[in-house]
Amino acid sequence: MSNAFIAFQKCEETRCIVEAITDDNPNAVVNDQPAMVKVDVPGRLVIKRATVEEKMGRPFDLQELQLYLITISGHLDETDDEFTLRWNS
Amino acid sequence: MQIDLRTVTIKPLRQTFGHLARRMGADKPASRYMEATMDLMPVENFHYRPTWEPQHEIFDATRTRIKMKDWYALKDPRQYYYGAWVQARGRMQETAEGDFDLVDELGLAAAYPAEGRQAAFAVFLPLRHVAWAANINDSFIAAYGYGIAITQAACYACMDQLGVAQYVTRLGMAFGDLDALTAAKDAWLHAPEWQELRRFLEDLMVEKDWFELLVAQDFVLNGLLFPLVYGRFNEKLNASYGPVFSMLTRFQREWHAETVKWIDSVLKAAAADNPSNQAQLGAWVEHWRARALKAIAPVASLAFAEQTGVVLQEIVDQLNARAAKVGIAS
């Protein structure tokens, strides 16, 4: 199965986002590099707004991901509550 | 090479890029706007001709009748490179968001008289489609214009008009009235008051001379429509019903005031370059002003009823004054 992935700049906010991803995606693999963090998940990766808000301790609009995003892999679906990347194969 | 040992100052070998030093006549620091704009469009050694327009090169000054000794004389007095533009808009967005939030929080929309809302919606809401047309037309200038000074500014104007279209749409949303947006689209497509304006804009969508399009859309139409609606009509609504719509259309007013500086500067530089430009610009202003007046007269009637003639005359006088100031007689 192909991996969906997402990569962020490293900062306080993305530390929380990555924690949220590992909470909600049991097969997530986190890859730490200088200034960048990448998370791979086989097949489907989901970021849930509620989980991120819990980690950050403040309201969070999923569109704010744009500030930190470096790259993605997979078909994207975005709603008010979930940001999902998936490969269909 | 001088080295100041005490302050760890190292002396630069040069102050700026070669093409900018030649342009300025001296090697001195250049602004971020200059670094981002001047002399950057490729001018030579193109590899292929466009399959979509083989009679021209990819970038081709002959796509317009206007001629310039230096296309970068059309520079933007606001000095908008991307960073400057987006930060300016970010500040405007924050203010606009504050206005929409306040109206919502204080229930000002619900408290606004129904009669006033209907009068306002009848004029404002179809303008979301006018702004969409402006987005299409400015994107043509961004695509086929000559020199980065023009293409960049037109690209920002094009995205700004999309923003205007979205802020107008949010007027309907702010009042919880999505049906009004549907009705406005229907009026845009079918109601007699809007057809001349729609025809005007669709005719601009097939105009091939990008500079003519700039004059018709950004100087003439915007120059009449914005003061008419976001200026005078708002004043009328304020007096009769209260300032809610003025608050919620603040972006449009501020945007237009700022954009006038750009468009006037561009026309002034083009008119000053040679008499042929000056004559051509004058002819375009004359032609498109007549058409624009015919197009907006019915919309003005919706807004001003028996005052229409007086208001339109004032708006036209203002536009003519601007034209005269930039050296275009029409």
Added chain:
Amino acid sequence: MDMKVAKKLGLKERYTLLTRDLAWETTYQPMDKVFPQTTYEGIKIHDWNKWEDPFRLTMDAYWKYQSEKERKLYAILDAFNQNNGHLSVTDARYVNVLKLFLGSTPPLELMAALGFSMVGRQMVGAGPRVACLMQSVDEYRHFQTQIHSISNYNKYYSGLSEFAHQQSRMWYLSDGKSFFDDAITAGPFEFMVAIGFAFEYVLTNILFVPFISGAAYNGDMAAMTVGFSAQSDEARHMTLGLECIKFMLEQDPANLPIIQRWIDKWTWRGTRKLASVGMMMDYMLPKRVMSFKEAWEIYFEQNGTALFNDLARYGIKVPKCFAQTVAEKEHVTHQSWIGFYMKPNAMSFHTWIPGKEELDWLSEKYPNTFDKYYRPTLEYWDKMEKAGKRFNNLTQPMNCQCCLNTVKYNEPDDPMSTCFRESVYQGEKFHFCSDHCKEIFDFEPEKYIQAFISSNQALQGNCVPEGVDASAPEFNPAEHMVDYWRLDPAVQGDFNGSQDQKNFAAWRDQATKN
């Protein structure tokens, strides 16, 4: 947006109201006159409303997030400039990466900005139009922030100053210029596949992720900041490219063979374009992040495989060139560096022979090829340089008519033979570096015969500085190339002994010692 009504609408419905609901079918002018370019490529679109907007970004959100990114970015650039940040890079050879980058990349980002303005204007559907225009303005952001981040280096190092003048004249920038000229002169759908899909989706990570990490590894905070910041826009661009492919494939089965041919063509053209990026990774970064081979494996082979497995349901096959790119990944960077090394006086950046530890790193990363085919050449040249006979090849290279690279790649099955191909068209012979380039030419010869090949044009007298008469009897093109390029003498020659090397050492010394 905090409207109570608006919140009842989902993100998708709100976005529809704020974008595609603004559009209408024109009646006073026919739609095919307003949008005249949408049928000539043979692509059939039946229902533009089937377009799915992936990132649903309205202008207010765009301005909010982009202005925040920009504020941070320029604050970092200002701090970097104020603090002589350029002296923090690992070593002065790194600045040559910036010289090649400045020459090649901002001009192509500008072409992308202009190309997406064109395609944005020509797209009938509101959804793709908005996405294309947003990408256009993003590309203005990229080209300008790149120039701004490198501007300070221009004050202290040589080879950056004439990037604007050289963009259409310098021979080794032709591969990139022809790549984007090819895309922008094609129709809007081909442009979307070429740039939106092949470049921005399939290949983008090769260019940016290792390169930006390279900036981070080598102490260049300015480039790293600009690079990472730009990447967040790239995520939106990637989704546009992918959506465009899906949309076209779902609209009509007749689109499949056209799109497949474009995917094959542009994956190959992009691969050839990226050879010099690979060379930067393997040879020019003093502190290396990973090898080009490794980057190709992660970002092209694995990620590409995931993508093409997904697209198989439409009948799309893996690009024809896939296997060849995998075989070549162990060769192209070495061939490229060798090609550049031998022209020390004709480039706006320095080259050099890597030090022993660096050669050992290359041997380790390229166990199948480096020691056998390339290290001996580099070590031989090292000896020559130390003996005062630094190698300088004065002959003109042969260029591929299609990709404009010098013809220097090996036969797919034989690393000891250069790969040459040719076609005859209307009585004239044209040369190629590979089967794939020949095939691209053979399909559209009328287009590719137009290419401006620097070495040929120079010999024909078409590369003359202002004021020189090419028809004069004593005219010798070779004498005028340096002036034609406005090539700074300070950037000619090997890195060893260069003005950059001396200055950097003196300045850094002076900043750290008493």
